[in-house]
Amino acid sequence: MDYIWQWNQIWDYRQVFVRGMQVTVILTCWALLIGLALGLLLGLMRSSRLMVLRIPAAVYIDIFRATPILVQLVWIYYALPILSGVQMGNIASASVGIGLHAAAYIAEIFRAGIASIDRGQSDAAKSLGMGYGQAMRRIILPQAIRRMVPPFINEFATLMKLTTLGSVLAVNELLHEAENLINNTYRPLETYTVVAVLFGLMIYPFIWLSQRLEQRWKARG
Amino acid sequence: MSDAPIIRVQGLHKSFGKLEVLRGLSFEVKRGEVLAIIGPSGSGKSTLLRCLNFLEEYQAGEVRFDDELVGYRRTAAGKLKLDSENTVRRIRARMGMVFQSFNLFPHKTVLENVMEGPLVVQRVSRNEAELRGRTLLQRVGLIDKIGAYPPQLSGGQQQRAAIARALAMQPDAMLFDEPTSALDPELVGEVLEVMQSLAAEGMTMVVVTHEMGFARQVADRVMVMDRGEIIELAPPAQVFGAPESPRTAEFLRRVLH
Numbered sequence: 001m002d003y004i005w006q007w008n009q010i011w012d013y014r015q016v017f018v019r020g021m022q023v024t025v026i027l028t029c030w031a032l033l034i035g036l037a038l039g040l041l042l043g044l045m046r047s048s049r050l051m052v053l054r055i056p057a058a059v060y061i062d063i064f065r066a067t068p069i070l071v072q073l074v075w076i077y078y079a080l081p082i083l084s085g086v087q088m089g090n091i092a093s094a095s096v097g098i099g100l101h102a103a104a105y106i107a108e109i110f111r112a113g114i115a116s117i118d119r120g121q122s123d124a125a126k127s128l129g130m131g132y133g134q135a136m137r138r139i140i141l142p143q144a145i146r147r148m149v150p151p152f153i154n155e156f157a158t159l160m161k162l163t164t165l166g167s168v169l170a171v172n173e174l175l176h177e178a179e180n181l182i183n184n185t186y187r188p189l190e191t192y193t194v195v196a197v198l199f200g201l202m203i204y205p206f207i208w209l210s211q212r213l214e215q216r217w218k219a220r221g
Numbered sequence: 222m223s224d225a226p227i228i229r230v231q232g233l234h235k236s237f238g239k240l241e242v243l244r245g246l247s248f249e250v251k252r253g254e255v256l257a258i259i260g261p262s263g264s265g266k267s268t269l270l271r272c273l274n275f276l277e278e279y280q281a282g283e284v285r286f287d288d289e290l291v292g293y294r295r296t297a298a299g300k301l302k303l304d305s306e307n308t309v310r311r312i313r314a315r316m317g318m319v320f321q322s323f324n325l326f327p328h329k330t331v332l333e334n335v336m337e338g339p340l341v342v343q344r345v346s347r348n349e350a351e352l353r354g355r356t357l358l359q360r361v362g363l364i365d366k367i368g369a370y371p372p373q374l375s376g377g378q379q380q381r382a383a384i385a386r387a388l389a390m391q392p393d394a395m396l397f398d399e400p401t402s403a404l405d406p407e408l409v410g411e412v413l414e415v416m417q418s419l420a421a422e423g424m425t426m427v428v429v430t431h432e433m434g435f436a437r438q439v440a441d442r443v444m445v446m447d448r449g450e451i452i453e454l455a456p457p458a459q460v461f462g463a464p465e466s467p468r469t470a471e472f473l474r475r476v477l478h
């Protein structure tokens with residue numbers, strides 16, 4: 001154990017980490033937005049009584065869960081422009097790719113959350129004369145969302161870590177910036193340590209929040 | 222006009238897959254009448270009640286509420302088609318339903334539970350909804366629990382709140398599915414009292430119950446169901462005193478020991 005840690009060089013390059021973190025956050029936000037919107041839609045479709053809605057949602061969810069995200073990303077970046085003529089930038093491709101992938105998992109969180117609410121709740125809502133949308137919005141979702149928070153935060157953490165795959169599309173997120181830096185400094189150990197700590201610092205507050213919320217809701221019953 | 226039955230069921234058939242649960246029931250409920258439904262477990266009592274406000278679809282026969290077909294409409298060719306959600310909702314809003322497991326909304330206070338239907342379905346003003354809510358909660362003896370959440374209440378209190386929630390829609394009829402079966406014995410009385418006062422006011426009620434005392438004293442008629450059929454439908458004195466069917470006699474012997 002005679003490795004000599006050298007941090008001063010890393011400190012000199014701190015701007016590189018800040019830049020990388022900014023891109024990581026942007027990527028996370030876009031992917032999350034896409035994942036949430038599409039995930040909610042897919043989750044509702046998946047819970048529907050109508051086959052025309054249920055089947056396509058199930059197919060989408062299964063395909064995205066059964067194939068590697070790396071392949072999905074590369075496919076969206078290289079194959080989509082050829083097939084559709086739409087050429088997206090690196091960050092946009094990565095956001096969309098990670099967002100589409102996360103949507104499949106978020107859809108399952110929504111579906112399971114909705115399914116976990118006792119049927120008596122929707123019976124009661126319907127017997128008052130509420131429609132499907134009203135019952136969902138006012139009775140089912142508010143209760144289901146509490147149960148979704150822990151798995152959702154979990155998925156959020158996963159998603160933020162998945163943004164490192166943006167590096168294969170040459171997106172300058174935190175990991176990619178760090179790898180470029182290593183080529184100049186030859187300090188991989190220090191650099192990767194900093195990357196790990198930074199990710200931990202970005203993700204941990206959410207895990208903490210989720211635990212607090214869970215405790216509070218449990219206390220009120 | 223007011224003599225016409227408010228609920229009219231004709232040849233009602235209902236199956237879950239291959240399992241035939243209701244095998245052609247026909248009966249009527251008059252305005253202001255209290256009909257008690259009794260019968261062994263699994264005989265289809267809950268399913269029948271749920272068909273009345275179309276929480277369950279049925280495969281054959283008719284359910285009519287105030288002369289209107291429930292859940293289906295007749296096409297020009299005379300075939301039955303599922304009715305639009307809006308029509309079904311409008312009919313449901315006129316029938317209150319009370320469940321064995323209360324099914325209050327746990328994320329809303331007692332008062333919010335009672336205001337929910339008037340506010341969201343009937344779109345009355347907040348003031349009007351709150352006035353109705355307070356009046357009804359006063360009536361069922363829960364005025365001091367207005368701000369409580371359902372999990373903080375006893376079973377008897379929850380069921381009284383659930384009755385108030387259904388009444389807030391000012392329904393033309395009330396459906397009760399074993400409203401006291403989930404309660405500790407000492408809490409049954411307070412719920413039955415509320416129901417009895419409703420009956421005395423002339424509310425039309427269909428009550429699935431295991432409380433033979435209630436069926437005997439409050440009901441105008443008692444329906445006995447067995448294996449998806451009506452085996453007896455008569456005033457309580459006749460059902461309990463001189464049942465026509467040996468299956469009724471057998472059932473009553475078992476529940477009354």
Ligand SMILES: Nc1ncnc2c1ncn2[C@@H]1O[C@H](COP(=O)(O)OP(=O)(O)OP(=O)(O)O)[C@@H](O)[C@H]1O
Nearest residue numbers: 237240242260261262263264265266267268269399
């Ligand atoms: N959603 C459902 N899917 C399949 N079978 C069902 C469903 N609901 C009820 N059943 C079946 O239908 C039959 C009648 O059930 P129902 O609940 O109407 O009986 P019940 O008379 O209310 O009994 P209990 O006194 O136990 O409440 C039973 O055999 C039951 O298993």
Ligand SMILES: [Mg+2]
Nearest residue numbers: 266267268399
């Ligand atoms: Mg039942």
